[in-house]
Amino acid sequence: MISKRRFVAGAAAATVVPLLSKGGKAAQEEGADFTLRAEQVDLQLSEQGPSTALLRYSGAGALPVIRIRKGAAAAFRIRNDLTEPTSLQWHGLRGIGALDEPTDIPSDSIAPGEDRTARVLPLDPGTAWFHPDPSASNQTARGLRGLLIVEESEPPAVDQDLVALFGDHNLSAGHSLEFGSRGLSNTVATIVTTNGWPSPETVTSALGARLRVRLVNGSTQRVMVVACEGARPVIVAIDGQPSDLFAPVRGVVPIAPGARFDVMLDMPATTDAAVRFVLKGTEAIQGRVEPERPLLVIRTAGPAKAPKPPIAPLDPNPALPREIPLEAAKRVDLVIEGAARSSEDPSVIWTINGIDGRTASKPVLSVRRGDAVTLGFVNKSAMTIPLRFHGLVLRLLHAKDDGWEPYWRDTLLLPPNSSNHAAFLADRPGRWPMTSGFDDLTLAGLRCWIEVKPA
Incomplete structure (x- = not known):
């Protein structure tokens, strides 16, 4: 012990x-x-x-x-x-x-x-x-x-x-x-x-x-x-x-x-x-x-310790784009819903655009390297949904898609019954999963992936 x-x-x-x-x-x-x-x-x-x-x-x-x-x-x-x-x-x-x-x-x-x-x-x-x-x-x-x-x-x-x-x-x-x-x-x-x-x-x-x-x-x-x-x-x-x-x-x-x-x-x-x-x-x-x-x-x-100068920002990441061309972005909405399996089985399954992620055979979006992408998130549930992006970082967009927040994210919080948008530049080929930050939701179907193909 x-x-x-x-x-x-x-x-x-x-x-x-x-x-x-x-x-x-x-x-x-x-x-x-x-x-x-x-x-x-x-x-x-x-x-x-x-x-x-x-x-x-x-x-x-x-x-x-x-x-x-x-x-x-x-x-x-x-x-x-x-x-x-x-x-x-x-x-x-x-x-x-x-x-x-x-x-x-x-x-x-x-x-x-x-x-x-x-x-x-x-x-x-x-x-x-x-x-x-x-x-x-x-x-x-x-x-x-x-x-x-x-x-x-x-x-x-x-x-x-x-x-x-x-x-x-x-x-x-x-x-x-x-x-x-x-x-x-x-x-x-x-x-x-x-x-x-x-x-x-x-x-x-x-x-x-x-x-x-x-x-x-x-x-x-x-x-x-x-x-x-x-x-x-x-x-x-x-x-x-x-x-x-x-x-x-x-x-x-x-x-x-x-x-x-x-x-x-x-x-x-x-x-x-x-x-x-x-x-x-x-x-x-x-x-x-x-x-x-x-x-x-x-x-x-x-x-x-001796007095310090004002806190300075970290150097920005030069590998990330300073701007994302939203006007040319590929766009897809991801509608998230949860529902009981049946009247006999009250456990909840989660879907994205009506598809249970455990049985999904296709990506929710397929793009080429270098494409700009805008994702819309529609949370139709009554709970806050955390999302994780694997291998990607995104910018949260303003409500009218006329700008973005001054930071990058690979985790998002979706309030209940709400809509949000985020954008990224598809800079690396691969199959990049999106899952829930709540593991039980991920295992109950709240997951998908985005495919980035070589240019």
Whole structure:
């Protein structure tokens, strides 16, 4: 049995990794090789609580954080030490498609006792993450997650580069856990975590330090509305791509499953001040309403840092177009609906343009490399629908398609009974899936793919 204290003592630097920390996976220039062993571990998550069986990529603490440089080829050897098949799916690497085929049984499925090697050559700097395919969604929810950070050639001048991957962890039934300082006993089977441990994660920072904090929603079922308290955050990147600088409204960021927000902030210049990232609102879990709770707490300590110039934007990605010729764009609307299978079977199937994605044999759109594309999204359901795009990034369009938002996205949130539009330039041939950020919806038919043919 491994207690949280013992586990963290040997791997704390791998859970919230400072820039180029020697405690995590250091940045590699070329030819980097990494081994990820999927295994079950018995962890004691509270001092007096029982142990529970969670899943981990071993050898890197509760959360592997792997850092490489743009253009640095990396090989990932995935060893499956579980008793069931697993897989590896990237989210946030533009151009990666071979591991993301829209099939019931992923082509990269790894049987127990076997291993597979995946090779990656990142096209862009940014924040990405990896996890099993949605068909193994429960493995993700039990802790099988990791971060891949592709660093800029000239990273911005910050004193710390922190990661905070939030998730829902499924625990053994009947597990009892104390929720931080609130002292709320919870006997449900799902908890909210930060970097693989029950929230909050607490770290220290110098007085007046400038921080880059990479916020990632690794949940399979939850849109996380996260507020920053105690500092004024500025968003510098969304879904791995640099954005125009802007402050989130009221300091609150709605993060869809799979989405990533990079923020920069300056810590207070007083000792023992705290900056907190807090999960807002309430969530019903098995009939119990959870309170708002801190996810990440950063406290000041030690000497003060010198005053900094104003936060500057990250360099834009030169590989992405400055403009998209919307007047010449190929256009298709994607109508999303959910309906009960039958009066005898109330479970819901999801369709796109009337087609159940589990049986779809054709792409929803086929274009040539270099084509501009406009996608219309019509959510006819009464729930918020998160969507993920694999290998592509899009611009959200204004209501009249007369402009776009100053950032790129590979995750979208569709409000209930609403319509939205987004555009992209088809720059890489391949079959690029679109799935739901809620894995159960993906498995129930909410998935399709876009085909980009060579020019």
